[in-house]
Structure formats: C-alpha cells, structure tokens
Amino acid sequence: MTDELEHFNSIPGRLLMDTCILNLLQDEGEYIFEGIVPDDCDNVPPDWSALHYIFKVNERASFQFLVSPITLAELANEKDMLISQRRLLWVLDVLDVWLIMLEETGDRIANGGTVRHRFKLPPELQEFERHLLTIPDFRRDPLDRLLLIQYKMGNCDAFLTMDCNTIWRHKEWLSEHGIRVLRPSEFWEILKPWAALWY
Numbered sequence: 001m002t003d004e005l006e007h008f009n010s011i012p013g014r015l016l017m018d019t020c021i022l023n024l025l026q027d028e029g030e031y032i033f034e035g036i037v038p039d040d041c042d043n044v045p046p047d048w049s050a051l052h053y054i055f056k057v058n059e060r061a062s063f064q065f066l067v068s069p070i071t072l073a074e075l076a077n078e079k080d081m082l083i084s085q086r087r088l089l090w091v092l093d094v095l096d097v098w099l100i101m102l103e104e105t106g107d108r109i110a111n112g113g114t115v116r117h118r119f120k121l122p123p124e125l126q127e128f129e130r131h132l133l134t135i136p137d138f139r140r141d142p143l144d145r146l147l148l149i150q151y152k153m154g155n156c157d158a159f160l161t162m163d164c165n166t167i168w169r170h171k172e173w174l175s176e177h178g179i180r181v182l183r184p185s186e187f188w189e190i191l192k193p194w195a196a197l198w199y
Contacts, residue, residue: 011190012157012180014064018147019071020162021184024051047162050188057191060198065160068150070143125149131177137166151179158182 017025024047030036032051037044058065121129129149132138138145144166151159158180161167167174171181182190 007190008194011194012182012187013062014066014154014156015158015160015182015187016066016068016147016151016154016156017071018159018161018163018167021051021160022067022071024048024162047184050184053188053195054184054191057195057198066154066156068147068154070146070150121149125152128152128177135170135173137170141166148174148179158187160184160187 025032028038028048031038031041031044031048033055035052054063057063129145132145132148138148148159148167159167159174160182162183164183168181168183174181
C-alpha cells in the first residue's frame, strides 16, 4: 500500500508545457481533444495518443497545464505568418493560466528592462542559470534556458516536452537540479494506473 501511495503521490499536478506540445495541441486538437484521427495519419504517434488520454482524464481531474511567456517568443519565430498568428492567439488564452499561477506563488513579472531584470531572478535562480550555462545545448539556446528557469518560478512538478534533442536529452541532469522532464507517453504511463479515479 505504501508503494502504491508513493506512486500516486508521484503524479505531477502542475506541468509546464514546452512549445512543441502547444503546437501539437493547436495543430492536432481534433484528435487530442475529440479523438478524431486525421485522414492522413495511418498510425497515431504514442505521444499524441498519450495526450488524448491525458486530456480526457483532465476533463474531471484538476491538473494544471501551464505555458510560459517565453513560448510567445518561440511561436513568433515561426516563418509562416498565418501559422504564427493562429498559434499566438490560441496560446494567449493558455498564458493567462500561467500568470495566475505566478500570482498565486508570489512571483512577479515586472515591466521593462532586460529579460533577466524583467523576471527579477533571486540568487538561487541566478545560480541555477549558471549551472545551465555549463551545458552546451542550454548555453546555445536562451529560450530553453529561460523555460527551465520559469519552471522553477512556477513551482512546477514536471516539464512536458516531445523535443528529444534538447531538454529531454538532459532529463537525468535536470532531475538532479530539481526539474522532472517527461514526454506525454511517460506522463501517461504514470497516470494510467489511476485514470479510472477520474472516469
């Protein structure tokens, strides 16, 4: 019973979504939210399927899926303006939830100044950023670096991503620094044994 309780308690309740997750939710929302398989899709990828089941459970559960303001910058880099505008409008609604979470946890985002000053990093997060800069992938990608910093700002339980080339690739190192990185399929494996509680 103790092991089962520990497993249940390990289910993340507040997850920060990577930009790639938001893109997929917007682009393949019919499948993920409604279960309608695209005509050109012979085999549904495991992460798509996992997101479908996760959000089905979340119709009754109370998981908090958050998005960072940094995601707006990443979406703005999309070369196709029509895609960029559609995604930006959609993600603004999700962003409101993240800002509410920051308000609840006492963190503040000030106006103006550089990114570092705007987010007013306390000493412990400045130290964490120094650790991130020792990893070449994070040194090259300031957006990923800031997403990980904001994970800590938002007191998140897991970082949800499908990008295996950067953040997920360093999941063990990040775990040692208090960041739990999960693919949707990994999150679903954790959640699945308990999913019936919310059906």
